[in-house]
Amino acid sequence: MKKLGLLFSLLIVASVILTACGPKATPAPVAAPVEVTFWHAYGTGSAEETALAAILASAATDLPNIKINVLQVPFNDIFTKYDTDVAAGGGPDMFIAPNDNLGGQVRTGTVADITALADGKLGDYSDLAKGGMMYDGKLYGLPESLKAVVFWYNKDMIATPPATTDELKALMEGGTEVSITYGCYHEYGFFGSFGGQIFDDQFNFVTDAANQEKVTAAVSYVNDLYQISKANSWPKSDADGLAPFTEGTAAAITNGNWAMGDYKKALGDKLGVAPLPAGPGGPSNPLLGVDGFYFNPNSQNQAAALEVAMYLTNKTAQTMMMNDAGHVPANTTVEVTDPLIKGLLDAFSTAYFRPQVEAMGNYWGNFCGTDQVFEAGTPAADWVAAGFAGATK
Amino acid sequence: MALAKKDAGQKVKRNLLPYYYLLPAFLIMGVITFYPLIYQVIISFTNFETQHLLLGLRSPELRFVGLKNYIDIFTGALPVENFNFFRVLEFNFWWAFSNVMLHVPAGVLIAVMLNTEGLWLKKLYRALYILPIVVPPIVVATVWRNIFDEQYGAMNQLLTTVTALFGHLDPVRLRWLTEYTPPIPGFLPGAPLTLAYYAMMIANFWLGWPLMSVIATGALQSIPRDLYEAASIDGATGFQQFWNITVPLLRPAMVPAAVYGFTITFNLFGLVFFMTGGGPARSTEILVTFAYNLVRNLRWFGVAAAFAVIIFGVALIVLLITNRITRATQSYSEA
């Protein structure tokens, strides 16, 4: 009883003290600043988050009449949280994220059409980047950076990166540990290497036999790589591969350039980048995604939000993001001197623009069960045929 | 006359008194518990999704679809990969059952061992053995996930060391959480148990036996020592004493504990979700993790509501059965 009483009183005392220690009331500002709330999904303590914090600190002085509220949401949750909140009538004024779900979000009405709002203000941004923010001819976001999967390697361990798919396979067979990231997103680039297509220009699935053969060839190739990885117990995802690559156990890793900040911090000058290897069908074509700021249709401060977004993507901010976090800038006024960024831009030249059409959902829905081929042993040809059949049902 | 009237008045007051006592709780529960429950049942018959969040039931595009959600769940017509309701249900039951079957005997044995007279450091052991319960579930799951990591996990390293002792020098690289093929083929027909299940069993065992042990310790201390002394005078061995005295006298405490453990494990969201997320191809999915998936990631609120009602039905059946069991053992021990 005594113990209970003691614990109880301790709790009450703690609550009272903490309440008293709460944030002090701030004096009322002279003119009420416009509040802009913005969400992001950069990891805690990552290079991107640190750079963003620095940029926001200077925004406080450069944009005195706007108060910026920032919320970090874990990446696996940001789209869900944003869509749910917006659908329920709330949500932030804007959020920054890859254009993974742009099509879906436009169709459910959770991102605002800013073609009129941003008219004439976006001259500094590359057409490529702006294209990634468009759907059906209308602009839905302000582009920030470009992202795609590339081949990162440790220069001390690999002198020249494999230029063809055969070279990569030989490298792995020879015992050099390479962390390939397997999955329907990271592997997309290999379709181009074998000349296979998923979509044609009108975004219909290309189901003719000749194309299916090439797609099958790509999947078989990746399966071969998977079996080598499995036999050697090498990492098969970007999360597992981070420690080995940065510690020097793995010689290379296939991942997007969002991780460049971490790789560069660990490997410094030893970090090299190359496009995913080309193959019998041509160069690789990884999915090119564009990160951008999207605006909430419920927001009442869209003009102020746009102003903040443009500040966060101006030349200074983009240069900082580029140097510290490895972002390939959408702002064309940025001077690119880093050879790594130049290498990325080269790799992006053959990348495939990530489609926003509804049919893209059918790709995710039918071509992501790669474990069927890798683990369960389904022949690649059958799996590809089933995938196309399911996607065109 | 006046006395009778006063009595009558008091009688009425006494009759209504329980209701006054119940009023605050039921008033609040009516708003925050019963209303959402009924709402949930209603939307389980509709095609409620994200776009209906703003206006709720007043949405113009909301349609009643009757039992479609329920039928879709039972027949596996939901557009999600690898989902088979009955397989998930069977796995869920087996998961809870096998865990309890493991935890209760282990907890009892360890409690009996700790109860040995004259054991040194007893208090220290008892205090430390309870630590698994205090660690937040998400942390437990994450740590065990690291332990079962294919390349750097402690479990594989331990196995490598052990097998090295027997001369097998290749490093052990079991793919605990990602291996598709069940190690014991055909075990649990209808719901093949992958390595991830065994990994979760080990993790949950770490988490589960301390509670059983604490309950058993409490019950052990109420068993009079004279019984043991009488038995040893009669020449009973330690094992016989355990089986004939300890076990029957522990039963009234351990059966409710087992039932409690079954219920908790049946709905063990934290460990399952954060350790395997449903496992390779949903082989370790349990009902509550799938329900969470429906609500959070897929956002098919109508289907999720139907699923919640189904889980409720399952829980009700489980409750009725376990109540029967508890009552049966209680009356047995009283008899």
Add this chain to the structure above:
Amino acid sequence: MSTRKASQTPNKNLLVRFLTMNTSGQSSGRDLPLWRQLLIQALCLFILFSVMFPIMYIVTLSLSPKTQRPSALELFPKEISFIAYKQVFDHPTGNPVSFIELLRNSVGLSVSVGLVALLVAVTAAYAFSRFNFKMREVLMVLVFIPLLMPGVGLVTPLYLLLNQFKIVDCGQGVTALTPLFACDGGERGRLIFNLRDSLLGVGIAMSAGALPFAIWNLKGYLDTIPKELEEAAAIDGADSNQTFWKIILPLAAPQLAVTFFIGFIGNWQEFVTSWLFLTQPKDYTLAMTLYNMTGQYASSIPWNRFAAMAVIVAMPVAVVYIALQKQIVGGLTTGGVKG
């Protein structure tokens, strides 16, 4: 005893005598020979190792200066650095919220939900336990039903329900409380307060699950208080109300406290509801922050900070549990499962 031994086996092996030495420390009662003591000790140490192993792992990880998961197994820290703890205290998440605020929100939420649930539940539990009235069985079942529904099931309707209560500023100094009032002319107004997006709303949502459990648990406790006390009070002329307030409540106070603490532990670790409802960092709780750290781009989980936060979140629970283990376990089994 010893003389008999000496006369029967005068030169018994010293080692055997040593190993069979009684270590139970009691003159009467059962013997515990040294070899058995050592055997049991070995077993206990092995069990202790298996229990402490993940805990040591977490503690070591929290003392590591690197954010990445170490590729080799480390149970004891190679280098002790408190940088993770410092980072947790200074800047727990990527959000502008300080550790003290998080702690305050966690404590406030857990304590208030626990208290409210307790106070509201105690009268209902008493009614179920003591009175016999017409609808007793039906109402008891009604209270029981929410416990069977998974928490996930209640979340969506609660979200919608709480989302409707907003305070908006219609401009010109007029504020409106929807859904009771609305701004003139269908104006949306500037949102000042959304019940769903506040700790108050989360507290209400958490009480939805906490209340039935508290009623259930307390009823079990109150059942164990002997009825003779009330009969004696009735003979002395006290009516039901006085019996309840002056006799039963003080007697049940320790059990009330235990129910409170069980609820407290549950609320302290709860993050699902708060995660779904809240969007303002100033309202965040410690448990949410823990979850926040795991859902990132998987490669950027700051492991040492995660471990440090885990240790901090586990501390209060550990303290409460160790201090009150007997009562808590008794509470869970008595109050709980008899139904």
